Amino acid sequence: MLLATVVAVITSAVVANATQTITTPNAAFISFNLAASANSAVITPVTNKSVLVMGCGTTSPVQAVGQVSLLHIPSSGIQWAGYESFGPVAFTGNSTSTAGTHIVYIDSSHLVDIRVASADTILIHNSSPFVRTGNVTLVW
Amino acid sequence: MKTLIMPFQKSSRWAAILLAAVVAIITSAVVANATQTITTPNAAFFSYSLLPGADLGPITPASSRSVLILGCSTTNQAVAQVTLQRMPGFGLVWVGLEQNGAVTRGLSAQAGTHIVSIDSSNEVNIVTASIDTIIVHNSQNRTMAGNLTLIW
Numbered sequence: 001m002l003l004a005t006v007v008a009v010i011t012s013a014v015v016a017n018a019t020q021t022i023t024t025p026n027a028a029f030i031s032f033n034l035a036a037s038a039n040s041a042v043i044t045p046v047t048n049k050s051v052l053v054m055g056c057g058t059t060s061p062v063q064a065v066g067q068v069s070l071l072h073i074p075s076s077g078i079q080w081a082g083y084e085s086f087g088p089v090a091f092t093g094n095s096t097s098t099a100g101t102h103i104v105y106i107d108s109s110h111l112v113d114i115r116v117a118s119a120d121t122i123l124i125h126n127s128s129p130f131v132r133t134g135n136v137t138l139v140w
Numbered sequence: 141m142k143t144l145i146m147p148f149q150k151s152s153r154w155a156a157i158l159l160a161a162v163v164a165i166i167t168s169a170v171v172a173n174a175t176q177t178i179t180t181p182n183a184a185f186f187s188y189s190l191l192p193g194a195d196l197g198p199i200t201p202a203s204s205r206s207v208l209i210l211g212c213s214t215t216n217q218a219v220a221q222v223t224l225q226r227m228p229g230f231g232l233v234w235v236g237l238e239q240n241g242a243v244t245r246g247l248s249a250q251a252g253t254h255i256v257s258i259d260s261s262n263e264v265n266i267v268t269a270s271i272d273t274i275i276v277h278n279s280q281n282r283t284m285a286g287n288l289t290l291i292w
Contacts, residue, residue: 027181029205043176054206056225064233064247065206067223086235089245108233108247137206139181139291 028138034112034126042121045072046140055114055124055136057085057107062132064108068092070122077119078103085110106134187287190264190278198273201226202292209236211266211276213259213286220244220258222266224274231271238262259284 032040045051051072056065068082077097084090085105092104097119105113111128114136126132188196201207203226212219222236222244231249236256238244244256253268263280266288278284 025181027179028176029179030176032175041176052208054208054223056204056206058204058225058227060227060230063225063227063230065223065225065235067206067208067235083235083237083243086233086245086247089235089243091243135205137181137292139208 026140029135030124030138031133031135032124033131033133034124035131036126036129038126039117040124042117042123043136043138044121045070045078045138047072047074049140052139053080053082053104053114053122053136054139055104055106055134057112057132057134059107059130059132059134062107062109062111064106066092066104066106066114068104068114070103072120075119078116078122080104106136107132182292184290185287186276186289187285188276189283189285190276191283192278192281195269195275195277196288197275198269199275199288199290200273201232201290203228203272205292207290207292209234209256209266209274210289210291211256211258211286212288213264213284215282215284215286216259216261216264216280218258218260220256222256224255226272228272232268232274258286258288 051070053070054067057063064085066085068080070080072078077095079095080103081093082104084092087108096116099116099118101116103114112126112132114122115125117123201224207224209224210221218239220239222234224234226232233247234255235245239257248268249271251269255266257265264278264284266274267277269275
């Protein structure tokens with residue numbers, strides 16, 4: 001009995017600092033068709049969790065993909081790390097609540113990007129002079 | 141019995157229909173540039189045990205959307221990942237990280253283009269198999285095992 005108690009106490013001490021829950025992930029799929037200089041509707045990522053944000057431009061000939069892992073800190077800002085779309089590729093990362101801050105490019109001409117829209121939201125912006133289509137997937 | 145409709149009732153009904161139409165048009169105009177759908181993500185899991193020179197696949201990723209590809213070797217242990225878009229009739233475009241942390245990126249419409257290495261000796265690679273497909277190729281001189289997960 002004493003041994004069992006000791007084992008239980010030690011086990012509790014070991015697992016107390018990390019609780020694992022197996023869940024089915026969620027995904028949000030957002031398709032866009034943006035006129036020149038247009039913004040999409042704002043997107044509010046789930047808070048206080050890592051969110052994988054993958055975006056792609058599907059307009060030929062500037063198709064590409066980009067991705068970041070993003071953290072929405074409620075009322076405080078958006079933080080992310082990831083890499084820009086094909087050509088030229090670069091890492092991207094920041095933490096800000098400033099609207100308009102670039103997060104990641106998702107077309108190969110680097111004219112369509114995901115941006116900070118507010119301390120709690122992001123949006124897709126088309127800086128090109130043409131209509132651009134594509135989609136963004138959030139997984140968390 | 142005949143139902144009588146007063147002129148006021150008629151105009152009220154038309155006004156309601158008109159209002160509903162205006163609301164529908166405004167709503168469409170607002171949401172037309174970004175449609176969001178909440179779903180359970182899709183995943184495809186492939187395990188492999190490849191003889192020297194052998195391939196797994198071909199695998200056809202979902203088209204015209206971002207697909208996260210996570211690959212690992214359980215023999216020469218390592219992991220790597222890329223985000224890839226299959227553009228039907230145009231090819232494959234990707235960006236990601238090699239198992240050694242280097243950036244990998246590319247755009248290809250032909251077979252045999254390196255996408256990413258997923259073992260620590262850079263001998264097990266995901267490569268393009270055609271304009272629409274990928275394979276896992278084992279260039280090692282021994283059997284290599286591991287797995288591949290696609291999420292979209």
